[in-house]
Amino acid sequence: MEVMAKVAFGLYTLIILGGSVLAIGAKSLVRAMVGLIATLLGVAGMYMLLNSPFMALMQILIYVGAVCVLIFFAIMLAKAGPEGEEAESAPIYQNVLALLAVTVTGGVLSWLVLTRPLATTGVPVEVTIEKLGLGLLGPYGLAFELISVVLLVSMAGAVLLAWERRNGK
Amino acid sequence: MPAEFIRILIGLVAVAVSVGLIGLVMVWVERKVAGHIQRRPGPYEVGPNGVLQPLADALKLVGKQLFMPDGADPILYWLAPVLSFIPVLLLFLPLPVGDGLMALDINLGLLLILAFAGLTVLSLLLGGWASNNKYGLLGAARAVAQSVAYEIPLLLSVLAVSFVAGSLNLAEVVKGQGTWPWNWNIMTQPLAFLIYIVSALGETNRAPFDLPEAESELTAGFHTEYSGMGFGLFFLAEYANMVVVCSVATALFLGGWQGPVLPGPVWFVLKVSLLMLLMVFFRWTYPRVRFDQLLTINWKWLMPLAVLNLLATSFFVKLAQFTEVRW
Numbered sequence: 452m453e454v455m456a457k458v459a460f461g462l463y464t465l466i467i468l469g470g471s472v473l474a475i476g477a478k479s480l481v482r483a484m485v486g487l488i489a490t491l492l493g494v495a496g497m498y499m500l501l502n503s504p505f506m507a508l509m510q511i512l513i514y515v516g517a518v519c520v521l522i523f524f525a526i527m528l529a530k531a532g533p534e535g536e537e538a539e540s541a542p543i544y545q546n547v548l549a550l551l552a553v554t555v556t557g558g559v560l561s562w563l564v565l566t567r568p569l570a571t572t573g574v575p576v577e578v579t580i581e582k583l584g585l586g587l588l589g590p591y592g593l594a595f596e597l598i599s600v601v602l603l604v605s606m607a608g609a610v611l612l613a614w615e616r617r618n619g620k
Numbered sequence: 621m622p623a624e625f626i627r628i629l630i631g632l633v634a635v636a637v638s639v640g641l642i643g644l645v646m647v648w649v650e651r652k653v654a655g656h657i658q659r660r661p662g663p664y665e666v667g668p669n670g671v672l673q674p675l676a677d678a679l680k681l682v683g684k685q686l687f688m689p690d691g692a693d694p695i696l697y698w699l700a701p702v703l704s705f706i707p708v709l710l711l712f713l714p715l716p717v718g719d720g721l722m723a724l725d726i727n728l729g730l731l732l733i734l735a736f737a738g739l740t741v742l743s744l745l746l747g748g749w750a751s752n753n754k755y756g757l758l759g760a761a762r763a764v765a766q767s768v769a770y771e772i773p774l775l776l777s778v779l780a781v782s783f784v785a786g787s788l789n790l791a792e793v794v795k796g797q798g799t800w801p802w803n804w805n806i807m808t809q810p811l812a813f814l815i816y817i818v819s820a821l822g823e824t825n826r827a828p829f830d831l832p833e834a835e836s837e838l839t840a841g842f843h844t845e846y847s848g849m850g851f852g853l854f855f856l857a858e859y860a861n862m863v864v865v866c867s868v869a870t871a872l873f874l875g876g877w878q879g880p881v882l883p884g885p886v887w888f889v890l891k892v893s894l895l896m897l898l899m900v901f902f903r904w905t906y907p908r909v910r911f912d913q914l915l916t917i918n919w920k921w922l923m924p925l926a927v928l929n930l931l932a933t934s935f936f937v938k939l940a941q942f943t944e945v946r947w
Binding site for chain 1: 693695696699726727728731732734735736737738739741742745746749750757760761764765767768771788
């Protein structure tokens with residue numbers, strides 16, 4: 452069983468990495484979205500491996516079933532061709548900024564992973580939905596509400612972008 | 621560990637066989653019903669009463685050459701029909717056909733079905749987009765707007781039932797209902813049943829909500845460019861999705877395998893067939909709605925009604941808990 456878990460872990464990692472490479476490297480936006488879908492499915496598999504099927508299914512229901520469909524909608528509205536301007540390489544300062552972002556985030560994350568002790572190595576126990584619901588409304592209520600602020604910010608950002616473009620014309 | 625795997629494997633084989641059989645039967649039923657509703661006999665040349673017609677159709681589809689239009693995206697074009705069919709096999713696993721007769725007995729069965737049903741829409745989108753055809757693209761655009769909209773009332777109506785049952789396991793929901801029709805959830809949740817059926821028609825792209833493939837406007841919508849089994853897989857997936865939707869409706873609202881006298885699986889199949897026949901009747905009796913009407917029905921009627929129904933349900937569930945009344 453442990454060997455199978457390791458094989459599954461390797462498989463999901465491959466799917467996630469392959470999907471993200473496709474998402475970044477593909478010239479066609481729709482192919483990039485397929486890469487994103489593969490990555491999200493791989494993450495769902497990881498949740499499954501952590502014995503939390505609820506999270507895995509919610510990941511598929513929300514991210515693959517709803518968010519990606521909406522992204523597709525946006526792609527079709529933008530009418531981006533396979534050789535659109537997005538496919539050209541960005542100016543040099545943008546590349547430098549992107550590199551900076553990757554090093555800072557990756558550095559902090561790997562520093563945390565390398566220095567902090569492992570929280571647990573035990574076999575994860577499945578948490579029932581009742582417990583999850585009580586936790587989200589009780590001790591983790593604040594964090595749960597703060598996550599929704601992220602959605603609000605992204606919505607406000609989208610409106611702001613559309614507003615600027617309209618006024619610019 | 622092996623016992624569980626073998627169970628799932630047997631379930632998968634059974635599902636694959638029954639999906640094929642259901643496809644054949646449904647093609648015949650649909651054409652016959654359509655014929656009789658339109659006062660013509662329907663297929664009657666191949667076999668007695670045309671029962672072998674779907675077999676001939678299937679052979680024709682398998683034998684046809686597979687075309688891909690110029691300028692289409694080759695990978696996505698062939699990925700789409702496969703992607704439409706694969707998740708369907710998963711959808712059947714948590715369905716309780718009889719007492720204990722299900723391939724995958726998990727607590728989140730209902731959620732599994734809802735999650736993987738969303739993948740079907742993606743295949744429509746990819747197929748429509750990758751065909752490099754304006755009708756395909758229009759069909760895909762319609763499929764997005766429609767499925768995103770109709771998923772919400774569907775989820776809300778399902779949630780109302782699972783509030784009452786207190787479980788997302790379909791077998792548990794069935795066990796919470798009684799033998800006789802007045803013990804079924806449809807008696808306590810008639811509005812949810814109505815909302816569910818209407819949004820299920822929208823989700824499976826069945827007429828009167830078959831806008832993504834509206835023949836008279838878009839030739840064939842998202843599958844315009846597909847020939848042979850490319851089209852065949854989309855077609856099979858549509859029928860399989862119909863069966864899943866009807867089975868979930870049966871388990872949630874119509875008491876699943878519960879019923880007097882006859883054994884459980886027979887009742888289940890009977891109820892599902894009845895609902896399927898109802899969907900076929902809908903297709904051949906109602907005209908296709910316009911796209912703005914489709915969205916109006918959803919956003920202005922189904923959605924608020926579903927939210928109200930959910931609020932009322934949770935209120936009564938809490939009330940029942942406080943007063944210790946069993947209903």
